[in-house]
Amino acid sequence: MSETTFAYAQPSALTTGAEGQALQLAAYAENAHISGAACFFRGQLRDSWLTARGLTTLAKVVASRFVSQAAVLRDPIVTAGAGQLRFEAFSSCNGVYARLDLGPTALDGEFVQSGTTNVDFNEPMVNALSRIGRTEPVRLSVGQQEVILERAAGHVTERKVTLPERWVKGLTAAQGYLAQMDEKLRLTRTQAAQLLHALPAGTIKTDMYMLLRGPRVVFAPMGGPSSVLVGGAHRLRLLDGLLPLSQGARVYATPDDQASAIVLDLGGGHEFLLALSAGVNRGFSGEGTQLGAMLDELPAEWLAGANNLFRGNEVFNPTLFGLEHDLAPATVERLCASLSAMGLLGFDLSTNQYFYRRLPFKTDRILRLNPRLKSARTLLDTADDVQLMSLGSGGRTEARVRGTGVWHTVLVGGAEPPRCTCQWYSSHQGERGVCKHVLAAQLRFEAKQAA
Structure with a gap:
C-alpha cells in the first residue's frame, strides 16, 4: 500500500487563554523542508457546542x-476558503465518507x-471536544505549518503520521x-430523530x-419507486449523536444504487x-468509475493552469x-476526471456544485493511483x-487483448457498455x-479512429 508521510509540528489541542478556549488544529507540511506558519482561518465558533x-x-x-x-487512522482533511470550512474523513475501511461543512453563519x-x-x-483532541459546554466560547485556528529540527544550536520538533494514498482514491470515487x-x-x-429506531438490531448482513410508509421511516428487504438501497445500513448508527439535533435530512442515491448519502441540516x-x-x-478507494474519462492524457500545463485558477472551496x-x-465538452470531462484523480475536486449535494481542494498538485498521482489505467497503457x-479484430454493427468493435496466459475478447464502441471475458x-x-x-482496447480503437 502506497503511503505519503506528513509531519506535524505539534498535536492538535484545545488551549485556554485570556479570551477563552481556542481549538488549534495542527496542519501538515508535506515536504520536511517547509517551515513557518501559514494560517488559513482564525476566529470564533458561533455555536461551539454544535460544531x-x-x-x-x-x-x-x-x-x-x-x-x-482495516487499520485505524485519524487524519481528517480540512479545506478553508470562500467563507467556509469543510472537514472531510473516511472510515478506516474506506467504505464510509463523512463531511462537516461550516458555513459563514457558523464562523466569526x-x-x-x-x-x-x-x-x-x-485522543486528547477528541476528549476535549466532548467536554465543550453548550455556551462555551471557543476560538478556532486552522493552518499552523511548522517543522522543528533539533541541532546543536537549537532543536526541531515534528510529529509524523502516514496518510495512505487510498484516501485520495477515495475522494475521487466519493465525489x-x-x-x-x-x-x-x-x-x-421528527423523522430524522427517529431514523435509527427503524433499523434492525445488530449488524445487518x-x-x-x-x-417512507406514511409518516414513518422504515427499512425493508424490498423497495419501491422512492426508496433508497442501503448496503450495510447499520453504518448509519455513526449518526446517532447528530440525528436528534438535526432540523431535517435529505437522502440521496445514485441511479444504479452503487452509493447512498444522507445530509443533515444542523x-x-x-x-x-x-x-x-x-x-x-x-471501500470507495477500490472504485474506478471515472477511468474511461482519463483515457486521453491532457497536457500537464492544462491541469496546472486550471489548478492555479481556483482557491479552496x-x-x-x-x-x-x-x-x-472555449473547451469541448469531452475535454472538460477529461479535465474534471484528471483533477478529481488528484483529489482536487469535491461535490456539494446541497448546491449541486463541485468545490475545489488545495491539495498538493501532483500529476503523477493520476497513473499511480489508477493501476488499471497504467496497465492498459503498458499493454x-x-x-x-x-488486436482489433472486426467492426460490427452500430459501431461495435471486437478486440483480442492479451491476459496472463490467456487472450480475452473485448467489445467496445457503439451505444452498449463495453464487455470483456x-x-x-x-x-x-x-x-x-x-x-x-x-x-487498452478503447485506446487502440480511438487511435485508429484518429489516424
Whole structure:
C-alpha cells in the first residue's frame, strides 16, 4: 500500500487563554523542508457546542472500521476558503465518507488565505471536544505549518503520521458518486430523530431499502419507486449523536444504487454528510468509475493552469469553465476526471456544485493511483497485445487483448457498455469501472479512429 508521510509540528489541542478556549488544529507540511506558519482561518465558533458535536461524529467515523483487517487512522482533511470550512474523513475501511461543512453563519473570524490540510485528530483532541459546554466560547485556528529540527544550536520538533494514498482514491470515487446522486427522500426533524429506531438490531448482513410508509421511516428487504438501497445500513448508527439535533435530512442515491448519502441540516450554518458505499466490504478507494474519462492524457500545463485558477472551496462549474475557455465538452470531462484523480475536486449535494481542494498538485498521482489505467497503457507498448479484430454493427468493435496466459475478447464502441471475458468483468459487470483490457482496447480503437 502506497503511503505519503506528513509531519506535524505539534498535536492538535484545545488551549485556554485570556479570551477563552481556542481549538488549534495542527496542519501538515508535506515536504520536511517547509517551515513557518501559514494560517488559513482564525476566529470564533458561533455555536461551539454544535460544531464540537459534528467534529466528534467525524472523529467517530474515522475511528470506525467495518472490515476487520482495516487499520485505524485519524487524519481528517480540512479545506478553508470562500467563507467556509469543510472537514472531510473516511472510515478506516474506506467504505464510509463523512463531511462537516461550516458555513459563514457558523464562523466569526478571518480567512487569511485559502487552502487544504490534514488535521491531526488525537485522543486528547477528541476528549476535549466532548467536554465543550453548550455556551462555551471557543476560538478556532486552522493552518499552523511548522517543522522543528533539533541541532546543536537549537532543536526541531515534528510529529509524523502516514496518510495512505487510498484516501485520495477515495475522494475521487466519493465525489464521482455524489455528482451522480438524486434526492430520493426528505425527512422532517421528527423523522430524522427517529431514523435509527427503524433499523434492525445488530449488524445487518443483507442490503436494506430505506423508504417512507406514511409518516414513518422504515427499512425493508424490498423497495419501491422512492426508496433508497442501503448496503450495510447499520453504518448509519455513526449518526446517532447528530440525528436528534438535526432540523431535517435529505437522502440521496445514485441511479444504479452503487452509493447512498444522507445530509443533515444542523442549523446555524452547520451541515453534515454521510455517504455509504454499496456494501460493507466495498471501500470507495477500490472504485474506478471515472477511468474511461482519463483515457486521453491532457497536457500537464492544462491541469496546472486550471489548478492555479481556483482557491479552496471555490465553486468549480465544468460547463461555465468550458464556455469561458472555449473547451469541448469531452475535454472538460477529461479535465474534471484528471483533477478529481488528484483529489482536487469535491461535490456539494446541497448546491449541486463541485468545490475545489488545495491539495498538493501532483500529476503523477493520476497513473499511480489508477493501476488499471497504467496497465492498459503498458499493454499498448507491445503492438500485438491489443488486436482489433472486426467492426460490427452500430459501431461495435471486437478486440483480442492479451491476459496472463490467456487472450480475452473485448467489445467496445457503439451505444452498449463495453464487455470483456476477464474475471474482473465477470465479477463486477462494469459496476466498479472498466478493466484494463477494455481500457487498452478503447485506446487502440480511438487511435485508429484518429489516424
